[in-house]
Amino acid sequence: xxxxxxxxxxxxxxxxxxVCGRHASAEDHQRSMIAEAVEPPLASDESRYRRVIESALMxxxxxxDAARRQFLKxxxxxxxxxxxxxxxxxxxxxxxxxxxAAVEKxxxxxxxxxxxxxxxxxxxxxxxxYSKHGLNVEVVxxxxxxxxxxxTLNKEYDAAHMLAPMPLAITMGVGSNPIPYTMPAVENIxxxxxxxxxxxxxxxxxxxWKGFRFAVPxxxxxxxxxxxxxxxxxxxxxxxxxxxRSVPPPEMVANLxxxxxxxxxxxxxxxxxxxxxxxxxxxxxSKQLWDGHPCCAFAASREFVTxxxxxxxxxxxxxxxxxxxxxxxxxxxxxxxxxxxxxxxNQPQLVLxxxxxxxxxxxxxxxQRDPNRIQFDPFPWEGFAIWILTxxxxxxxxxxxxxxxxxxxxxxxxxxxxxxxxELGLTPPTGTKSIVVMGKAFDQTKPEEYIASFxxxxx
Amino acid sequence: xxxxxxxxxxxxxxxxxxxxxxxxxxxxxxGSTALPPGMDPEYAKLLGLGATQGKSAxxxxxxxxxxxxxxxxxxxxxxxxxxxxxxxxxAYSVARVALGYLIAVAVAIPLGFLIGMSPLLYRALDxxxxxxxxxxxxxxxxxxxxxxxxxxxxxxxxIFICSLWPMLINTAFGVASVRKEWLNVARTLEVxxxxxxxxxxxxxxxxxxxxxxxxSIGIAWLVxxxxxxxxxxxxxxxxxxxxxxxxxxxxxxxxILFIGVVGMVLDLxxxxxxxxxxxxx
Numbered sequence: 058x059x060x061x062x063x064x065x066x067x068x069x070x071x072x073x074x075x076v077c078g079r080h081a082s083a084e085d086h087q088r089s090m091i092a093e094a095v096e097p098p099l100a101s102d103e104s105r106y107r108r109v110i111e112s113a114l115m116x117x118x119x120x121x122d123a124a125r126r127q128f129l130k131x132x133x134x135x136x137x138x139x140x141x142x143x144x145x146x147x148x149x150x151x152x153x154x155x156x157x158a159a160v161e162k163x164x165x166x167x168x169x170x171x172x173x174x175x176x177x178x179x180x181x182x183x184x185x186x187y188s189k190h191g192l193n194v195e196v197v198x199x200x201x202x203x204x205x206x207x208x209t210l211n212k213e214y215d216a217a218h219m220l221a222p223m224p225l226a227i228t229m230g231v232g233s234n235p236i237p238y239t240m241p242a243v244e245n246i247x248x249x250x251x252x253x254x255x256x257x258x259x260x261x262x263x264x265x266w267k268g269f270r271f272a273v274p275x276x277x278x279x280x281x282x283x284x285x286x287x288x289x290x291x292x293x294x295x296x297x298x299x300x301x302r303s304v305p306p307p308e309m310v311a312n313l314x315x316x317x318x319x320x321x322x323x324x325x326x327x328x329x330x331x332x333x334x335x336x337x338x339x340x341x342x343s344k345q346l347w348d349g350h351p352c353c354a355f356a357a358s359r360e361f362v363t364x365x366x367x368x369x370x371x372x373x374x375x376x377x378x379x380x381x382x383x384x385x386x387x388x389x390x391x392x393x394x395x396x397x398x399x400x401x402x403n404q405p406q407l408v409l410x411x412x413x414x415x416x417x418x419x420x421x422x423x424x425q426r427d428p429n430r431i432q433f434d435p436f437p438w439e440g441f442a443i444w445i446l447t448x449x450x451x452x453x454x455x456x457x458x459x460x461x462x463x464x465x466x467x468x469x470x471x472x473x474x475x476x477x478x479x480e481l482g483l484t485p486p487t488g489t490k491s492i493v494v495m496g497k498a499f500d501q502t503k504p505e506e507y508i509a510s511f512x513x514x515x516x
Numbered sequence: 517x518x519x520x521x522x523x524x525x526x527x528x529x530x531x532x533x534x535x536x537x538x539x540x541x542x543x544x545x546x547g548s549t550a551l552p553p554g555m556d557p558e559y560a561k562l563l564g565l566g567a568t569q570g571k572s573a574x575x576x577x578x579x580x581x582x583x584x585x586x587x588x589x590x591x592x593x594x595x596x597x598x599x600x601x602x603x604x605x606x607a608y609s610v611a612r613v614a615l616g617y618l619i620a621v622a623v624a625i626p627l628g629f630l631i632g633m634s635p636l637l638y639r640a641l642d643x644x645x646x647x648x649x650x651x652x653x654x655x656x657x658x659x660x661x662x663x664x665x666x667x668x669x670x671x672x673x674x675i676f677i678c679s680l681w682p683m684l685i686n687t688a689f690g691v692a693s694v695r696k697e698w699l700n701v702a703r704t705l706e707v708x709x710x711x712x713x714x715x716x717x718x719x720x721x722x723x724x725x726x727x728x729x730x731x732s733i734g735i736a737w738l739v740x741x742x743x744x745x746x747x748x749x750x751x752x753x754x755x756x757x758x759x760x761x762x763x764x765x766x767x768x769x770x771x772i773l774f775i776g777v778v779g780m781v782l783d784l785x786x787x788x789x790x791x792x793x794x795x796x797x
Binding site for chain 2: 171199204208211212311330332333335401403411418423
């Protein structure tokens with residue numbers, strides 16, 4: 058990560074190895090330098106961008122690292138920085154860098170479903186993340202998942218908020234025409250729950266749920282797969298022992314009140330809304346089934362990605378920037394206030410605050426505290442896609458041979474997310490994601506064995 | 517006698533209204549303001565009034581009245597893509613209905629004329645019309661979205677297709693059942709076919725055609741709300757959906773009232789037009 062070290066510090070070496078000789082590597086040296094507060098950690102985006110630009114300039118002026126360090130020793134860092142600033146407009150370069158290359162299309166339309174999972178996409182509008190990256194984005198509220206899919210396929214929207222399995226389903230042509238789709242960023246991880254009607258307060262064990270009617274937001278949703286997984290672990294067959302219907306999230310609470318369903322595994326704010334309106338209680342958070350599961354995603358067609366690479370890159374950067382902002386606990390209250398109005402989620406702020414801060418009423422009479430109730434992490438791990446594909450196959454949504462890794466790589470764009478994160482001065486994760494669902498580890502290199510290991514399946 | 521009858525009817529309307537609102541008020545008010553025994557105050561703070569005080573989700577008439585006043589005071593505000601005043605939403609819906617409806621008029625009346633004047637065409641096209649007529653306009657929606665690939669055009673198409681059939685059938689029927697004597701008179705006077713169509717058939721069939729148009733506008737207004745709930749974006753249907761999303765029954769009731777009033781106005785306009793072309797036989 059030498060990109061972010063101070064290029065005006067003679068102590069910084071761009072090449073491998075440690076400058077002072079006290080540390081095994083440059084990274085160790087850097088870490089201890091920060092720990093000793095020799096160099097303050099880079100806080101704001103502005104200063105992160107500035108460092109990236111300055112490093113690039115210094116590299117260009119002094120291709121020989123030794124020459125650069127000699128120069129700095131001779132004139133001092135501040136003189137060098139000032140001299141460089143008079144010749145080269147670093148400020149302008151920083152702005153230009155933040156805005157990326159000239160975008161092909163400035164006015165973009167992004168569709169969203171009014172649920173808290175869409176927080177980064179929505180809040181990027183009132184909090185100005187889109188304009189920061191040189192875009193004029195209109196965020197359009199949409200009625201349901203099928204509509205958002207059709208409107209995006211019709212190119213009414215340039216990109217959209219989708220459920221993580223949807224880009225996979227669209228690419229493979231399950232439930233619609235096959236159209237190459239991509240998912241360059243996850244929106245949120247966790248943040249869902251199983252909510253049951255108040256009459257079932259004594260039935261906390263899923264083994265007692267035979268004959269229950271459940272709602273999930275869409276057939277191709279992590280909600281559907283998690284609910285099926287959960288009841289199947291309790292020995293119930295989700296296709297015969299319980300009923301699962303696709304119900305748009307806002308109708309879930311109304312149906313729960315009317316007694317048409319016994320519960321739902323749905324997105325917030327509707328779990329908390331059911332508690333808020335005294336209709337149901339939160340049985341279990343989805344994070345207790347799989348901590349860190351992906352839920353909603355930022356999706357765009359392959360065509361948009363290839364025909365408008367700069368607009369796509371700017372949009373992706375805005376989303377990742379917003380996601381990063383949303384992840385920080387101290388910003389959550391402000392976000393709840395920003396997305397509560399009619400123009401965005403149209404929900405009571407009190408409900409959104411409970412979800413985002415994780416201090417919430419559970420509907421059973423106590424206040425729960427779980428700051429990780431919902432988290433925002435943009436990295437689209439290919440392992441997520443492979444797990445979702447195994448569940449699609451397990452429940453008969455897709456049949457036949459599947460090249461899991463190839464589809465995952467084609468749709469979940471780890472490389473693009475990583476590139477955007479680096480350009481924003483963030484550190485993308487490396488390696489593979491460890492996935493543990495209800496205590497059972499998932500090996501993404503052995504998807505078929507994973508499916509075969511389940512007793513209840515439709516293959 | 518007539519005057520006193522309308523007077524009595526008006527009084528009865530008012531009495532019924534007062535009774536209805538009174539019963540509504542009685543049914544929805546109530547609920548204690550105290551917390552249920554044993555509830556943690558910190559917990560109660562996180563809940564809505566519905567959960568803590570047993571307040572009904574149904575608003576009282578007073579709350580609805582206040583909401584209506586709030587909407588009427590500022591009907592044309594625009595606070596972003598997804599939040600516009602009720603006046604703007606209604607204008608969007610009326611514009612969509614008007615556009616779809618006018619296209620339907622432009623197609624249905626000439627076509628209806630042709631069908632009505634030719635018994636052969638009448639019989640040949642009858643099976644198709646009979647099959648298409650009872651199809652719910654919303655059933656066209658997925659097909660329209662798929663082929664037109666634009667949601668607002670699809671909404672207009674759905675309005676077009678639902679207002680087409682009543683007008684087509686009524687025009688054809690009106691034209692076909694112009695009294696033979698009148699046509700014979702025209703023939704003996706050697707009136708040309710174009711002149712005959714405009715001076716004899718059109719005035720004779722006008723009341724039936726207007727009836728068809730009146731039925732159509734009613735259906736079109738019914739359908740636009742459902743269509744907009746489906747495609748979203750703008751319009752009164754979107755407003756209903758958005759408020760339902762927030763489980764705000766008050767705003768849904770307000771929207772119902774507004775939809776009713778606009779529908780009534782549209783219907784009255786065509787009733788006036790129909791009265792203007794009616795003739796005594």
